[in-house]
Amino acid sequence: MKILHVLDHSIPLHSGYTFRTRAILEQQRALGWETAHVTSSKHRAGEADEETVDGLHFYRTPSAGGLLARLPVVNQWAVVTGLEERLDEVIRRERPDLLHAHSPSLNGLAALRAGKRHGLPVVYECRAFWEDAAVDHGTSREGGLRYRLTRALETHVFREADAVTTICEGLKRDIVARGIPEEKITVIPNAVDLERFSLEGGHDPELAASLGLEGKVVLGFLGSFYAYEGLMLLVEALPGILERVPEVRLLLVGGGPQERALKERVAQLGLSDKVVFTGRVPHESVAGYYRLVDILVYPRLSMRLTDLVTPLKPLEAMAQGKLVLASDVGGHLELIKDGINGRLFRAGDRASLEEAVAGLVRDREQWQKFRDSGRRFVEEERNWPRSVGRYRRVYARALSERSTVLASAGEG
Numbered sequence: 442m443k444i445l446h447v448l449d450h451s452i453p454l455h456s457g458y459t460f461r462t463r464a465i466l467e468q469q470r471a472l473g474w475e476t477a478h479v480t481s482s483k484h485r486a487g488e489a490d491e492e493t494v495d496g497l498h499f500y501r502t503p504s505a506g507g508l509l510a511r512l513p514v515v516n517q518w519a520v521v522t523g524l525e526e527r528l529d530e531v532i533r534r535e536r537p538d539l540l541h542a543h544s545p546s547l548n549g550l551a552a553l554r555a556g557k558r559h560g561l562p563v564v565y566e567c568r569a570f571w572e573d574a575a576v577d578h579g580t581s582r583e584g585g586l587r588y589r590l591t592r593a594l595e596t597h598v599f600r601e602a603d604a605v606t607t608i609c610e611g612l613k614r615d616i617v618a619r620g621i622p623e624e625k626i627t628v629i630p631n632a633v634d635l636e637r638f639s640l641e642g643g644h645d646p647e648l649a650a651s652l653g654l655e656g657k658v659v660l661g662f663l664g665s666f667y668a669y670e671g672l673m674l675l676v677e678a679l680p681g682i683l684e685r686v687p688e689v690r691l692l693l694v695g696g697g698p699q700e701r702a703l704k705e706r707v708a709q710l711g712l713s714d715k716v717v718f719t720g721r722v723p724h725e726s727v728a729g730y731y732r733l734v735d736i737l738v739y740p741r742l743s744m745r746l747t748d749l750v751t752p753l754k755p756l757e758a759m760a761q762g763k764l765v766l767a768s769d770v771g772g773h774l775e776l777i778k779d780g781i782n783g784r785l786f787r788a789g790d791r792a793s794l795e796e797a798v799a800g801l802v803r804d805r806e807q808w809q810k811f812r813d814s815g816r817r818f819v820e821e822e823r824n825w826p827r828s829v830g831r832y833r834r835v836y837a838r839a840l841s842e843r844s845t846v847l848a849s850a851g852e853g
Contacts, residue, residue, distance in 0.1 A: 442836065443475035445537035447528065447548045450484035452494045455724055456665075457753045458568065461608075462543065464634055466497055468829035477535040481524045481548055502527040521551045528555035537561065539839055542602075544568040546591070549598035562839040565602035566629070567595070567612055573746040583745075596621075603839035606832075611749035611771050627835050630775075631753045632828040633819050638760035644732050652717050654733055657690040658802055661734030663727060664754050666697035669747055671740035671768060673699065674791060676706050679715060681795040686802045691716045694730045731761050736801055739767040743788040751775045755783070756823050759815030764808055766797055776823075782814040 446466065452459045466476050478497060482504040492499050505519035528540075528551060539562045542552035549565040556563040572591040573583075596619045599605050605626045607613050617623050649655045660682075666672055672693065682689050693703070693716065700718070707716045722730060731737075737758040741747040748771035755765050755776050765783035767773040777783040786797035801808075 442539075443477065443535065443537045444469065444539055444541050444836070445477045445479065445528075445531065445535055447524070447540060447542040447552045448478060448480045448484070449543065449545060449548060450486075451478065451480050451499055452497070454484070454486050458543075461568070461631060461753065463495065463497070464632070464825045465829055468825045469832065471826075472829070477531065477537060479524070479527060479531050481551070482520055500527065500531050517547060520547050521554075524548065524551040525554050528552065529558070532559050532561070539564060539603075539836060541566065542598075545571045546595035546598045549602065550594065553598065553601050562603040562842060563601075564604045564606060564835055564839050565598050567599075567605065567607040567616065569608075569746065569750050570595070570612070570615070573744070573749070603842040604835050606835055609749070609751040609772065609775055611751070611775070615749060625838075627831055629828050629831050629835075630823060631751055631756060632823040632825045633753075633756045633760040634825055635760060635820065638728075638757055645729050648729055649733050652692070652719070652733070653714075654690055654692065654717065656688070658686060658688050658736075659690055659692050659734045660736050660738050660798065661692040661694065661730070662738055663694040663730060663734075665695055666693070666699040666703060668699055669742050669744060670699075671742045671789070672703055673706060674742070674789065674794065675738055675740045676703055676710070676712070676716065678791045678794045678798075679712055680710060681791070682798050683715065685795070685799040689715075689798070689802070692719070692730070692734060693717065694719045694722060694727070696721045728761070731758070731763065734763060736764045736766050736798065738794075738798075739765070739773065740786075740794060741768050741770050741773065741788065743768070743770050747772050747788075756819055759783075760819045762812045762816050764801065764811055765815060766801060768794075776818075781811075782818050783811055 448462060450459060452463055466478065469476050479500045480502060482502045484501060490501055492501060502524050505516070505523055532555060540552045540556050541564045542549045543566045552563050570592070572588045599616055599619065599621045605616065605621065606629045607616060607626060608629060608631055610628060613626050613628055616626055646655060662672060662675070664670065675691070679691055704718060707713055719730065737755070739752065739755055751772045755767060755773065758765050759782065765777060767777050767783060767785055768788035769785045770788050773785065777785060779785040784797055784801055787793040
């Protein structure tokens with residue numbers, strides 16, 4: 442079986458989206474399936490028509506130029522039509538058995554149109570509701586026209602696709618609430634590659650010393666600095682944490698839209714010697730920074746996006762045997778059982794966060810229990826072979842649905 446994956450962007454760009462994609466493709470190949478890959482014009486990393494990265498070959502879609510690229514709404518339609526044309530070319534070349542389109546819905550719409558012309562079934566994978574992310578980024582308003590249009594378009598794609606997948610139960614519930622049959626939807630949860638995130642490798646004293654972290658209790662966050670991640674809450678809780686645990690330091694690895702505001706707030710609070718900003722670091726160096734951290738903190742704020750979507754980062758932390766402390770938003774509740782494989786605090790509540798950190802530091806005898814339980818959870822439940830194996834049933838359904846449609850058309 443050959444699957445043509447239709448993507449927003451891919452490696453060599455680094456994001457949760459691209460890492461999930463790479464894991465899916467590698468595991469599908471391990472299962473003996475063939476894969477081909479197309480990215481939309483939203484992938485902005487070079488001008489090549491085709492590119493091979495980490496052994497995976499990607500067909501790129503050129504961006505629309507001129508006026509189309511600048512007009513709101515029209516530029517989004519240009520993404521769809523450009524991707525649709527590129528799919529026509531790649532389908533003729535690769536001759537796939539089915540199309541697997543991944544969020545956003547623009548990819549799904551292009552795949553549906555191309556699939557219809559070529560008689561191919563379409564699986565659509567919803568990884569998040571992009572209208573909710575746009576609200577957090579300030580580019581859309583919840584309930585506004587753009588928000589409602591984006592939501593309506595994705596609901597249309599859910600209805601028309603032969604099968605639907607999503608990454609967690611929260612998103613599934615929302616899709617079902619739109620009138621999509623529950624049996625049409627399969628959850629393919631985020632997972633980790635246990636070989637990439639092993640328990641091996643020790644603390645690097647030279648790196649710790651260079652960052653001023655030697656002998657400290659290190660709270661850490663590694664990822665993108667978006668407002669919904671709640672890092673401002675973590676910074677503002679730090680003075681209260683330091684009153685209880687003076688040896689605490691905060692390590693922030695990464696960057697993003699909130700980076701400047703976070704640095705300004707750190708300076709205002711007089712915490713410049715207590716917070717370390719590393720900026721973005723090479724992907725191959727990330728594990729070394731993880732090993733410096735005693736407690737990974739995920740203080741996501743409560744909103745539709747965080748209540749519905751499960752993040753990948755806590756799983757990566759558990760895979761490395763790290764302590765996990767997270768807010769009690771819905772996405773975290775699918776991953777973290779309070780007092781078993783991590784600890785939870787009330788989302789948006791600074792006092793609750795302060796107490797949770799102090800409590801964890803006091804209860805050091807519990808640390809190994811949490812670490813072992815977290816690692817066991819990813820080993821048994823959240824590994825990529827287990828997750829990707831669920832596509833067998835999804836693809837079988839999609840191929841069966843399309844065969845039924847074609848047979849009915851032939852009888853007509």
